[in-house]
Amino acid sequence: MELAPTVRRLDQLSSIGSDPTGGLTRLLYSDEWLTAQKYVQEEMAAMGMTTKFDGVGNLFGRIEGKDLPNETVMTGSHIDTVVNGGNLDGQFGVLASLTAVEYLKEKYGQPQRSLEVISMAEEEGSRFPTVFWGSKNFVGIADNEEVKDIKDGQGKGFVDEMRRQGFDFQEQTRRDDIVAFVEEHIEQGSILETEGDQIGVVTSIAGQRRYNITLKGQANHAGTTPMSYRHDAVYGMAKIVTLALERAHEIGDPLVMTFGKVVPKPNTVNVVPGEVLFTMDCRHTDPDFLIEFSTQVEEMMKEVAQDMGLGIEIDRWMDEAPVPMSEKVYQTIENCAKSGGYKYRVMHSGAGHYSQIIAPVYPTAMIFVPSIGGISHNPAEETNFEDLVNGVQLLADTLYELAVANCQTKCNGLSKNTSYGVS
Structure with missing residues (x-):
């Protein structure tokens, strides 16, 4: 040709x-x-x-x-x-x-x-x-x-x-x-x-499921707030991300999961973050597995937030089979x-x-x-x-x-x- x-x-x-x-x-x-x-x-x-x-x-x-x-x-x-x-x-x-x-x-x-x-x-x-x-x-x-x-x-x-x-x-x-x-x-x-x-x-x-997740804690002084007194939204996010990605790595292909966007508030060096917005993108070729896995992650997020005294909002804005x-x-x-x-x-x-x-x-x-x-x-x-x-x-x-x-x-x-x- x-x-x-x-x-x-x-x-x-x-x-x-x-x-x-x-x-x-x-x-x-x-x-x-x-x-x-x-x-x-x-x-x-x-x-x-x-x-x-x-x-x-x-x-x-x-x-x-x-x-x-x-x-x-x-x-x-x-x-x-x-x-x-x-x-x-x-x-x-x-x-x-x-x-x-x-x-x-x-x-x-x-x-x-x-x-x-x-x-x-x-x-x-x-x-x-x-x-x-x-x-x-x-x-x-x-x-x-x-x-x-x-x-x-x-x-x-x-x-x-x-x-x-x-x-x-x-x-x-x-x-x-x-x-x-x-x-x-x-x-x-x-x-x-x-x-x-x-x-x-x-x-x-x-298929794809995409989320906006918001964790709400309490902003406070980075120098005067002891670690045990904090309601750190970014700490909660870090736990969620670690648990979810470790599980995704255990399962492997064709599951893929990405936490691609993080917006902490107030986003400054000397304040404990009182709120954080982050995204999650989860994909798989089996519709039942995609729903089951992402639902388990949603429940895990709620448990982490409850254990840490944080509020949580989960918005699943894309759900493509x-x-x-x-x-x-x-x-x-x-x-x-x-x-x-x-x-x-x-x-x-x-x-x-x-x-x-x-x-x-x-x-x-x-x-x-x-x-x-x-x-x-x-x-x-x-x-x-x-x-x-x-x-x-x-x-x-x-x-x-x-x-x-x-x-x-x-x-x-x-x-x-x-x-x-x-x-």
Whole structure:
């Protein structure tokens, strides 16, 4: 496969929203975001695709199938970035999809099933306090009321910015033609690189529970308050964090737990902290285990607070269940990885992706390629060129099996009559 088009497109797209520090900033409904979407649209059209935007800015490029035009195999990723992010997260998946479809079109002509590439409007939630706006609209579950009053850091309204770029709320409809969805992405972790694997075949996306926890004690003088008299909120937090993380280490993969933010009050050197806010992020691929473990941690927090004479408030503000991928789709990916001779790993994703929004509606799976050092959301984000090549080739091979080969007898039994949802 010739990767020159991907390199050219990656260089061009990475110049749109480039940051002087070397990173990439392309936020939803910014001018840079619209310029990038229009560039992708031009590349789609140059390949002979029919293109269109939906009401919120998701971009679609389509090649009509010759035998089963009303059955669509879709691939793609998102075009937005975090602030000062890398040049692979999201946009590599879009460009890999373009290259894979272009390769199949040039080699085999018109596919049996329709092939479609999507450049999703938004995943990251980096500008406005909302996430998965593009994919939620795509599957028809977006709540328009949630975004009507939200603003970015400069006070610009979500709806005003959406309309400024020529988009508006759309009818919440759901397509009935999509028989498979494949997303390619960098791993954003270090497992593949550490284990020497070339490809990750993703079978599930971990569920997440996120908390804001507030411990309340009593602020007092650091020099005149004996240790036995104190109601130190940070001391209570330290006990909670130690007990929880020790238990998480005992259990091990796929459980991960992070205490990432700490805000003590009054946050000064010579005052016993009377209050502390801290966060907890807990993830696992088994929904029952995730609930059981995090509930046990909640009870432990309350016991520690009671023993130390502290007040406690626990706010679980995110509760996302794990999302399994479609067995039919990920087995197709795995079969292609075996045939291609790749060293691959069947794995879950600890990070969230828009595939978790799509998978409950359409048969979906993901392909991971290694990330050097596991670094992502950072200008230093990088993947070896050979790994990028492998990823694009495997995506093309997978799309061939799903859309180009004799779909009456192949494609792992996928059909328009497949019951939508996880299979």
